[in-house]
Amino acid sequence: MTSTPSYPSPYSISQLIHDLENRQPENKRKPAPQRNVAPANIFPIIAGPCSVESEEQIVSIAQSVRNSGAVMLRGGAYKPRTSPHSFRGLGEDGLKMLKTARETTGLPVVTEVLSVKYLDTVLKYADVLQIGARNSQNFTLLEEVGKTRMPVLFKRGFAMTYQEVVNAVEYIEMGGNNRVIICERGMRTFETGVRNTLDIAAVPILKGMTHHPVIVDPSHSVTAKYVPTMALASVASGADGLLIEVHNNPQDALSDGDQAITTTEFAVLAAKVQQLHQSVISL
Numbered sequence: 001m002t003s004t005p006s007y008p009s010p011y012s013i014s015q016l017i018h019d020l021e022n023r024q025p026e027n028k029r030k031p032a033p034q035r036n037v038a039p040a041n042i043f044p045i046i047a048g049p050c051s052v053e054s055e056e057q058i059v060s061i062a063q064s065v066r067n068s069g070a071v072m073l074r075g076g077a078y079k080p081r082t083s084p085h086s087f088r089g090l091g092e093d094g095l096k097m098l099k100t101a102r103e104t105t106g107l108p109v110v111t112e113v114l115s116v117k118y119l120d121t122v123l124k125y126a127d128v129l130q131i132g133a134r135n136s137q138n139f140t141l142l143e144e145v146g147k148t149r150m151p152v153l154f155k156r157g158f159a160m161t162y163q164e165v166v167n168a169v170e171y172i173e174m175g176g177n178n179r180v181i182i183c184e185r186g187m188r189t190f191e192t193g194v195r196n197t198l199d200i201a202a203v204p205i206l207k208g209m210t211h212h213p214v215i216v217d218p219s220h221s222v223t224a225k226y227v228p229t230m231a232l233a234s235v236a237s238g239a240d241g242l243l244i245e246v247h248n249n250p251q252d253a254l255s256d257g258d259q260a261i262t263t264t265e266f267a268v269l270a271a272k273v274q275q276l277h278q279s280v281i282s283l
Helices: 013-022 055-067 092-105 116-123 139-148 162-173 202-209 224-236 263-281
Strands: 045-048 072-074 109-112 128-131 152-155 180-184 214-216 242-245
Touching: 045 055, 045 263, 055 072, 055 092, 055 263, 072 092, 092 109, 092 116, 116 139, 128 139, 139 162, 152 162, 162 180, 162 202, 180 202, 202 214, 214 224, 214 242, 224 242, 224 263, 242 263
Parallel strands: 045 072, 045 242, 072 109, 109 128, 128 152, 152 180, 180 214
Antiparallel strands: none
């Protein structure tokens, strides 16, 4: 089994938020509005829509999820879709809208980098680079992302073993970047009742195999109806955070509306998550 490089201490999501909120503005960015760093005992939730659709949409959702306790904003500008005829994002225009949402709310932005071709563009706007499931073994992209030293949210591919996840993350680490968050988002199995089968066991196992925080994205496994249940199960399993898709009008979403919860539902879920987290850390 390949060993994982050893670092003085694990890189936590709380540390990531602290670093993002206290860094100097880069690439001519405007400083984000002042906001308090979430205390270490607050369970971190990254929330936002699957795709950025308009400036009004992303700013409205960003304000709502922040008010409910989210610590980062997710949103896709470049979307890898199964069908080339599906909505594939607004590209750099979408990134500019995410920048506006960050400047309005102070929430750091997590967005996907689809290929090396778009890396420099995404770097101008993103605070955290997302490696999507389809790119989880795109080793050229992983190496280039590692060289940037930007924080990375790495999504487990839907057919990856635990060791393959570790190996893929090491491609990022080899570039000198140890600021990686691993995200479990479900596997493709024989089951057709759900989009993907969420592997809760991945949380303690990957935390034992690496020094990285492991979060869970329940939205890509089940429909919106079951997202709250799977989110709470993830908290109980020891996850270090959640990635939740939230939309103000899921029925009209341009992508993945079936799995997005509303901003009102997110507010209820976020409160339950914090309540359960307090019970878990007291055990």
